[in-house]
Amino acid sequence: MASSPFNLKALLDDQAGHPPLNLIEKHINPAYAKVLKVLGYDIRYTKGQGPYLWDEQGNKYLDCLSGFGVFGVGRNHPDVRDAIKQAMDMDLPNLPKFGPSMTSGLLAEKLIEIAPDGLDTVYFCNSGAEGCETAIKYARAATGKNRIIYCQKAYHGLTMGALSINGGLEFRDGFGALLNETTPIPFNDIEALEQEILLGDVAGFIFEPIQGKGVRIASEAFVTAAAELCRKHNVVFIADEVQTGYGRTGRMFACEHFNIHPDILVTAKAISGGYVPLAAVLSRRSIHNKVFSTLDRCVVHSTTFGQNDLSMVAGLATLHVLEQEKVVENADRMGQKIIAGLTALVPKYDLLKEVRGKGLMIAVEFGTPKSLSLKVGWQLLHKVDGGLFPQAILIPLLKDHHILAQVAGHNMDIIKLLPSLTITEQDADHLIKAFDEVIAACHRFPGPAWEVGKRLTKQVFKRSNNEQPLAPTK
Known part of the structure; x- marks a missing residue:
């Protein structure tokens, strides 16, 4: 039949x-x-x-x-859709896992070209929350310290680690104990940040250049001073650009408004044109090497669909559209x-x-x-x-x-x-x-x-x- x-x-x-x-x-x-x-x-x-x-x-x-x-x-952009169709028609060897992925290498190279100076390695995952989870782990591995500082009213996602650095308490209710080594500070309060960092146990400071909740804009003085503090005290400076990235603020990345160079840049949302879940965590090689420190740790942090061909191609096409169509x-x-x-x-x-x-x-x-x-x-x-x-x-x-x-x-x-x-x-x-x-x-x-x-x-x-x-x- x-x-x-x-x-x-x-x-x-x-x-x-x-x-x-x-x-x-x-x-x-x-x-x-x-x-x-x-x-x-x-x-x-x-x-x-x-x-x-x-x-x-x-x-x-x-x-x-x-x-x-x-x-x-925009929705259903024809160039992004056509790129995905091309990838499907080519019968690409998607996710070989123990073998090279050509499309992920191409997208990583392109992202590094447009990223703030100093970011030269890329980790691909599926969402902004997963990207923020990655940043937490990277900061801890890079510094040997545990505590993460975040801003009140921040939004970094709803998975367990990301929720632990989420300033919206309404999202936490009912889910029990979260990571216990995270501390909030008031947004734009450099004295509060310095006070926490001087305690000596801070692995990373994560912030949004413009907070999604309320659209609150970081002050240039705060961001500049925060970057200096983090560099001085071996604290990983993490910019969450999940919502602000890829042109949202009138710059490719919101960090450009402040002329800062974070140690880690978390991006997602608009990167794939809305077609396929995709996030990219850009970091300094010195940090990356602390995570993947030996051959037997080459996949110590990974995700199954992280370099799938459809999301990589969608990302490449989206960046092409951003550039070509101004x-x-x-x-x-x-x-x-x-x-x-x-x-x-x-x-x-x-x-x-x-x-x-x-x-x-x-x-x-x-x-x-x-x-x-x-x-x-x-x-x-x-x-x-x-x-x-x-x-x-x-x-x-x-x-x-x-x-x-x-x-x-x-x-x-x-x-x-x-x-x-x-x-x-x-x-x-x-x-x-x-x-x-x-x-x-x-x-x-x-x-x-x-x-x-x-x-x-x-x-x-x-x-x-x-x-x-x-x-x-x-």
Whole structure:
């Protein structure tokens, strides 16, 4: 009996008659499905191209989440897709393991060419969290010390080691004891860092040049002094550029804004064009040699899919697109335009506190209004849920202006914008105009935006204590 061919379209078409979250709710994450329903984010997207998504009615959305930053060159970029097809058609000898991988060597060479000076070895893995786990192990092996210093409100991933250096305490609850030799310091506090380093047991200091949670930018003075301290006291200086890397901030790497040269650079997300999980940890050879110190330790740190051909080829193609299409330069130009346009709204609106960012990593922060009537609504929403107010902005942005975005972190009045780096002048104008209109509506109390808040407040009261917050983010 002849077997029938696999038909992906038929499988997807078969789900068209069911609610969009049907299988997610049944088999993957019921709590997350419920959050999406409450917020009205249960949209069945059917197509993604460049910086846009389309739903089943044919509506086009400007995606300012971009998969939490993985679609730097846009969704389904034809050059990256073609490169992956080429690799598949060539029947490459994928993952020989005990044998050379040509594609990984090519990608490593290219990464070293564009990396900050001094980084000349590359370790490939699958995610930013796995990259941060690697950095912890490298720092310990290189120094013979154990303690890792990290910044409050940092986000370095959710695996056990990465969670131990995660400043978001909400992610830690319920998982028991973590690594016990990690210490947080306030972001941008050089005195606190020096105090810890002088104790003599610090293996590494890991930081984000721009924190993903809240889009908080490191000060140049802090970063420069931190680098000097680490060099002086044999502490590995680790830059987590999982979200800031590959053009996000208008430079290939955010370290370039500060003219610093880390000992380890952790990258992921946008490196593979959003097609294949991939992370790259770049390090100094002196550190690398302490990890892989003898022949019998040549695979002492490894991961099964770390050098697979599809991710390597996707990485090569993505770097090609970044260079050929001047994507990084576009991110810088469009970021300046959006930040300037949104900043111009600050004196216009009582609720709008600040706009900040670099490139296309942008925060729109709201604050307590001076107007008595607005303050009543503000305090009511915050009494119910610390992260509720931004949804009064985000839901109209999605429903009325077809802009997909989310909050910058737990209990924050900050919306983070991470669009594809390929957005156009028209996209930037649309984004600024939409924020102007939605924020204006929020200044009418009671008004349509506050009705959204009232509806969400009812939903919050229905939630049990162990359910997720209304705005899960990365």
